[in-house]
Amino acid sequence: MLRYIAQRLAAAAVTIWVATVAVTLLIHAVPGDPVRIMYAKFQSTPEQLEAVRTSLGLDQPIHVQYAMYLGRLVEGDLGRTIVGDQPVLDVLLARFPATLTLAVASLAIAILVGMPLGFLAAYKRGTWVDIGAMLVAIVGVSMPHFWLGLLLLFFFALQLGWLPVAGSGIANLVLPALTLGLANAAVLARLTRSAMIDIFDQDFVRTAQAKGLPKTVVLYRHALRAGLVPIVSMLGLQFAYLMGGAIVVENVFAWNGVGRLAIEAVFARDYPLIQGFILFFASIVVIVSVIIDVLYAFLDPRIRYG
């Protein structure tokens, strides 16, 4: 088990390291002079630009830049924003709770709606319940986040007036969380359905039936418990998908999280902030997948004692 966790952590470290390399190279992928683009809006003299270039280390060879970047990173320094000249990490951390709230609420909706729907569809496979559930799921998977978000806004905020259009209170959380949650519920429902169909056909489910256990025990203790193993393993990927969706949804609903911050940073050409955001985001996704891998091991004894 310890060995398993150590392996996961090592893999996570490698992934984050790749992200640091990508982030360093990013600034050079921009056509033209990054410093001129960043400061295009300000009336800057060539001397000022040169000073910025030096302060960002852009006058150094690329490997030196990378070493400097890594060195600062170790000290927790992600650089300073161009707009407002604040530490990037502080700006990100200030916005993070909002995104975390949205992500957790959405994941809860996705799990509470998607898993029962998929389970039911698998159990009733081939019937109209299954077909209906999967039709809804396909619509959910196919619909872009922003479009679903706009539809929900139109009905619940504008037509019915039940919920506010934008802002950052609890009532404001409902619509963005629903948007993101339902889209993910659709994915999760399809996943749960196929995992459970697999499980229902397994010999050990037949054994449980042959033992004369009540249907609920067969379904929950035997089938669902075993089905959770593949489902949970997919939740890691699901979370990455959900975080990607959060960027869009936060902008639709003016939810003040890191996703909205990221879009602001892109429009402002705030490179240090964009770099910081990518690295931050990648780290969150990686950390969550490590947590899910560990959870997975707890569900599956074959890994726990592997």
Added chain:
Amino acid sequence: MSKSLLEVRDLDVVFGAGRHRQHAVEGLSYTLGKGETLAIVGESGSGKSVSSLALLGLLPRAARIERGTAHFDGEDLLALPEEPLRRLRGDRLTMIFQEPMTSLNPVLTIGRQLTEGLVEHRGMSEAAAEARAGEMIELVGLGDPARRLAQYPHELSGGMRQRVMIAMAMASEPDILIADEPTTALDVTVQAQILDLMRDLKARFKTSIILITHDMGVVAEMADRVVVMHRGRKVEEGSVGEIFARPRQAYTRDLLAAVPRLGAYAGTAAPRTVVDSPAEVDRRAPVLRARGLRKRFGGRSWFGRGDAGVLALDDVALELHPGETLALVGESGSGKSTAGRAVLRLLDVDAGEIEVDGIAIRELGRAGLRRARRQMQMIFQDPFASLNPRLTVGALVAEPMLIHGIARGRELADRIEGLFHRVGLESDHIRRYPHEFSGGQRQRVAIARALGVGPKVIVADEPTSALDVSVQAQVLELLLELQQSLGLAYLFISHDMAVVEEMSHRVAVMQQGRIVETGPRPVVLNDPRHVYTRALLAAVPIADPTRRRGVLPRLDTAAMPRGPLTEIAPGHLVAAGAEAA
């Protein structure tokens, strides 16, 4: 002999509807007496499993019962609503299945799986159920109940898992145990132990057993009475003595005749001759020679510990002459399949020399190896998995000939047709896809495919163990015929000693990666010197109810002599130290 406990009348089970409607079981009737073991035998598709699943209400979704009654203790099982049937199921009527590897829930402990039925049906407390589970663990010979109950299925071997299944099924002291091919997936020595255990528990609990099997050896050993099924119908019914001694129906006679019997060829040095004029072959030089083969799986740890993993081949040496069959026998995990793949270089060994037709194939590069592969082909166990489902069988047979540039166009088509006829298939089979064929026909396709390039050596890895006995007999016949007319050399990998006796000239017995005994087939099978060879032979069920299988010698694998081999008679080599054992 006894009052009837279960009476099945006119059972019809149907799959599908409309034009796909098909009878899986038709008009089946039988009775089961108290304390009796009734064997239901038949080949695949005979309806033997389906008829028993129907009794417990466990039929697959596509199947339904159309007609029939099954009276047990004053009630008709087939007419009972789900709830009362569920109360009987797992308590008074229990079942064990063929696949011990997949029949236990991987995420629940053994203890949980053993106790839940007792808690459910007997209303036992967790503690009482656990005590009973512990007793059952002892009774099925697993020992150390406290530890066992805390374990998960993946920590146990197949044989141990089947013991757990038996413990589970017998814990409630049921009236009827339905055992669906309970030992088919197990090694022969483990099978013998499980059969002994079932007999023992049956006597102790006075349980009646419905034993579903295709194995006539198991029938002879276990059954009191036999029902023979074919295509959903009962062909014949009788006491085990009658069925074996005086089968009345042609189907039963054919079935019994097809069963390979160990000892049937004890007096002959070579397989029977099945062609009029066997090919002349020069047997002086071996066509395949391997020495010092070594292969370790896994064990490539981060810190480079050399002793991790499993030693699948440990100093294995083989020699095979033209026109000869060397049988490689052993149980699962013995390394016999690994050895077969290694000599074809389908996997790379860690050390050793392999020569095919005088060419050292471990030294060859890509092109050289491809040329050398013309000399050697392989036939696999599972004819369902080893043929690409998206190609016609004609294309599958053509493929190796195209790869080796042997024939093209009209000539290729002619050759394919010739090969199809050679292996007993028809010309109009060529354009069909693998799923349109039965298992035996697919194995014929696989053989045609192997023959196309004109090989000298064929490695056949359990070529008939997935087939029904009547089909197996035909495929074995074909293999003998091809060998004798073409002078082929076979490396014949098998766990079935009776098949080995029928097919081989020489035998090599493998155990945990080492050859522990090898020599001429009559010598090794009639006068085995290694304790493991003796155990393998003693465990083979005898398809004759008037004879008893030998008593299993106690096997202590750790203390077994493992070599090096010493020659005790011309050509007969045994792991050193075995003589004393």
